[in-house]
Amino acid sequence: GNSVTQMEGPVTLSEEAFLTINCTYTATGYPSLFWYVQYPGEGLQLLLKATKADDKGSNKGFEATYRKETTSFHLEKGSVQVSDSAVYFCALSNSNSGYALNFGKGTSLLVTP
């Protein structure tokens, strides 16, 4: 079955530091891959997505590249801001799951001034 593994948090960074949150997945076929962000007390917001191998999703300075050879979709940002403090979820969907999203456990990010 499908599964997503994210690095354990919490991750604490100083403002303007480089961010990497690792995500690896197990799935058959060619899943679509997503990063969602959840701010305190809120629902999930789509941050970026990639639907095929070597695609790069990007949004608001965040990037992630779909690497089929390493089954990974790591999230990166060159310079984080305090406002980026949130929980980040990696997720996948494919026809095997009926296009339901399979989420990782989430990685909490705290950015300090």
Add this chain to the structure above:
Amino acid sequence: ETGVTQSPTHLIKTRGQQVTLRCSSQSGHNTVSWYQQALGQGPQFIFQYYREEENGRGNFPPRFSGLQFPNYSSELNVNALELDDSALYLCASSLRIFSGASGTQETQYFGPGTRLLVL
């Protein structure tokens, strides 16, 4: 702002009671999925509705049931509430399309959630 709305925002119930949560899809979307997010965990898929029919279900007992209406809004019903049902319930809407050789593609957009507390 995704255009997906949920009601109520918060709810307190006692064990054994029943609850109904509501979701309005983003305009133009035909598919609704429901997820349960326990504190500190990732969301878990409950079920999905496409064109008013249940179209997939996660590992949840039958006391979790749902409906989708002709306007694609949806309800989640939970009977015989248990303490472990306390969670954030998230609704997501999407547009299911069939794009020929590249298959079906859809992206799910989430509402703000309903936080349920069972005492």
